[in-house]
Amino acid sequence: MSIFIDKQTRVLVQGITGKQGSFHTGQMIAYGTKIVGGISPGKGGQTVEGVPVFDTVFEALEKQPVDASILFIPAPYAKDAALEALDAGVKIIVLIPEHIPLHDAMEIMAYARQKEAVIVGPNTFGLVSSGSCKIGIMPNRYFIPGPVGVVSRSGTLCYEIVGHLTDSDIGTTTVVGLGGDRVVGLNFIDVLEKFEEDPATKMIILVGEIGGSSEEEAAQYIANSMTKPVIAYLAGRSAPPGKRMGHAGAIIERGRGTFESKVKALSEAGVKVAELPMEIPLLVKAALAKA
Amino acid sequence: MKLYEYLGKELFYRYDIPVPHRKLIESAEEATEAAAELGNVVIKSQVLTGKRGKAGGIAFAADPGEARKEAERIFKMELNGLKVEKVLVEEKLQIDQELYLALTVDGAARCPVVLVSLDGGMDVEDVAEERMVRWPVNITLGLQDYMVREICRLLGVTGDLKKEFIEFLPKLYRLFRELDAELAEINPLALTPAGLVAADAKVTIDDDALYRHPQLPRIKEKTALELKAEELDLAYVELDGNIAVMANGAGITMATLDMVQHYGGAPANFLDFGGGADVERTSKAIELLLGTSPKVLLINIFGGITRCDVVAEAFVRVRESKGIDLPVSFRLVGTNEAEGRALLGKVGIKAVTSMDDAVRHAVELSVVSK
Known part of the structure; x- marks a missing residue:
């Protein structure tokens, strides 16, 4: 089992x-993802990696x-491009690019809500249901099936942590990258809800960072539900205030979004916060033994 | 990109938002003339930092002589390390009440949000939560009159002030949307006998949308190194320590800094060169770090889009052309790892596979080479 996407996802x-x-x-094809078409305006009729290319999303949807x-x-x-996909009726949209203007992101999110669609990102590595479907840019070999759900705001740091799990022969159900921007579609709570319902997911790793309040909100959800x-x-214990640490959303502003506030909120919700990425496999093993 | 108050007020003026009569000056001599024209004035340092008043960067003057004296003092000031280069001389408003108004982005609600309080003029953090009305705006609808009426009801505002709000708020919303602002804040928003006037202006434009606003000036508040990094499309932040750090990806770079600190070291910077940089850009990133004269160089690569061989080739290139004569701690795993290791091996560098080992090694090196 997995959340959001599986072997059948087109x-x-x-x-x-x-x-x-x-x-x-x-x-993605090498990983097993069912890629049914590609879009590139003006290049319809070509093929890429054996995948048919269409001029518009609507045209692709006429075919399948x-x-x-x-x-x-x-x-x-x-x-x-995102509005085109939403208008055509696509229900899950993964926004890989970084530097999408903030107001564009807000417009995309508003329309997605109206169309009851899920947006992953922007500025995300995507999501992967291990062993069955990858919609993203993460390196294939670390994502092996197993009982752990992972949700992360950052990419490479998430690979680092999943890499530690893989080295300890622990696999994952689904790994979701929320994206590093200030306005993103899926948030921690959306994903935690799905993991809570998914019978194959026995426990969850949350990878957060400084900035915003999504970890604090997640903590409240964890405590209650x-x-x-x-x-x-x-990430970001050592970050100075007022500086953007690579991600647009990773900034401590006006005393909000600090590392300490997030650790406190999560700890109070009963979440064990690891000091170092390498400690995670041990914590996971202990949690799985109890679960 | 944060805008100076005088630029924010220029934009307000363009959007028909009432602002005080004012003059921008670049020397204290000009204050005399400005005050002669404007009468009772406020003299405000133009620096991109908050709490200018508390730091003495804002002064009142009743006549041209006093204005010049205060301007002289302010031009000599440094606020939070920032030199005062421009000063705004403004008519002193007759203020009956100070309010707070802002438009910003609510990340959790994924939409614009109006913030209004009848308590203005103080630090916004000091405004009691229950005295602040927050109204998230559906961006598809935009700010409609009924929303402003509702905001007024929640504030308990009626009569003339309500009419003022219904006229004022949509103008600020239009500016916020059309200029891709992250923040458009007026604190205080002054209630004068003539109506609402923006006594201050704090406007921040989304860096990612600047390309579609060529008419806006470009404000640089970064250090020379940070600017150079920006030209190279690198995410770079200067810090105080002696271990230069580069990694691929914002999260893992932050985690690397945290780990350096955890083991008792001090990072000299944050440098994320992720996103598939080529040999050229990677070399430039390494050169940039070497230019900061650190004690140790720590490179932490978990290759996804970033290829290990590209990083190794860039490192070897810089080593051969510029020389790298400081201790290096290298971690290299992921895409094209074997090729990367082979390249490093040729110049006698052995990369480790664990981030933990690499960071610990770097901290040790920084201690012995102090």
Whole structure:
């Protein structure tokens, strides 16, 4: 079992003829993802990695149903592409690009809510249901099936942590990247809810960072509504206030979004917060033994 | 990008938002003339930092002589390490009440939010939560009159002030939307006999949307190194320590700094060069760090989009062309790891596989080479 996506999920790649789009189409197919089409305006009729290319999302949907779309589109054009997919009726949209203007992101989220669609990102590595479907850019080999759900605001740090699990022969159900921007679609609570319902997920790892209040909100949700164990790792303990640490959302502003506030909220919700990424496999093993 | 108050007020003026009569000056001499024209004035340092008043960067003057004296004093000031280069001389408003008004982005609700309080003029953090009305705006609808009426009801505002709000708020919302602002804050929003006037202006524009606002000036508040990093499209922040750190990805770079601190070391910077940098850009990133004269260089690579061989090639290139004569702690795993290791091996560098080992090693090196 898994959340959001599985073996049956039919995926479209918007921006499939670009360098990133074509490379990751190949990687996703190698992982087992069912890529049913690609979009590249003006390049319809070509194929990329054996996948048929269409000019528009609507045209692709005339040929076959589509469940999800992943965007490899330069930031200034991402809003148009995302709205196109939403308007055409795609229900899961993964926004890979970084630097999408904030107001564009807000417009995308408003329309997605109206269409009852799920947005992952922007500025995300995507999501993967281990062993069955990857819609994203993460390195294939670390994502092996197992009992742990992972939800993270950052990419490479999430690979680092999943890599530690893999080295300890612990696999994952689904791994979701929320994205590093200030306005993102899925948040911690949306994903925690799904993990709580998913029978295959025995416990959850939450990878957060400084900035915003989503970890604090997640902590409240965990305290009130979750039965499964959650452990956390948070980045940014040493970050100075007022500086953006790489991610647009990773900034301590006006005393809000601090590392201490997040650790306190999560600890009070009964979440064990790891000091170092390498401690995580041991904490996971202990939690699984009890679960 | 944060805008100076005088620029924010220029934008307000363009959007028909009432602002005080004012003059921007670049020397104390100009204050005399400005005050002669404006009468009773406020003299305000133009620096991108809060709490200017408390630091003495804002002064009142009743005549041109006093204005010049205060301007002279303010031009000599440094506020939070920032030199005062420009000063705004403004008519002193007759203020009956100070309010607070802002438009910003509510990350949790994923939409714009209006913040209004009848308690203004103080630090916004000091405004009691129950005295602040927060109204999330559905961005598809935009700010409608009924929303402003509702905000007024929640504030307990009626009569003339309510009419003022219904006229004032949509203007600020239009500015916020059309200019891709992250923040448009007026504190205090002054209630004068002539109506509402923006006594201050704090406007921040979304960096990612600047490309579609060529008419806006470009404000640089970064250090020379941070600017150079920006040109190279690197996320870079200067810190105080002696271990130069580079990694790929914002989260893992933060985690690397945290771990350096955990083991008793001090990072010299945050540098995330992630996102598939080529040899050229990676070399430039390494050179940039070497230019800061750290004691130790720590490179932490978990290759996904970033390829290990590209990083190794960049490192070898810099080593051969510029020389790298400080101790290096290298961690290299992920995409094209074997090729990367082979390249490093040729120049006698053995990369480790664990982040923990690499960080501990770097901290040890920084201690012995102090």
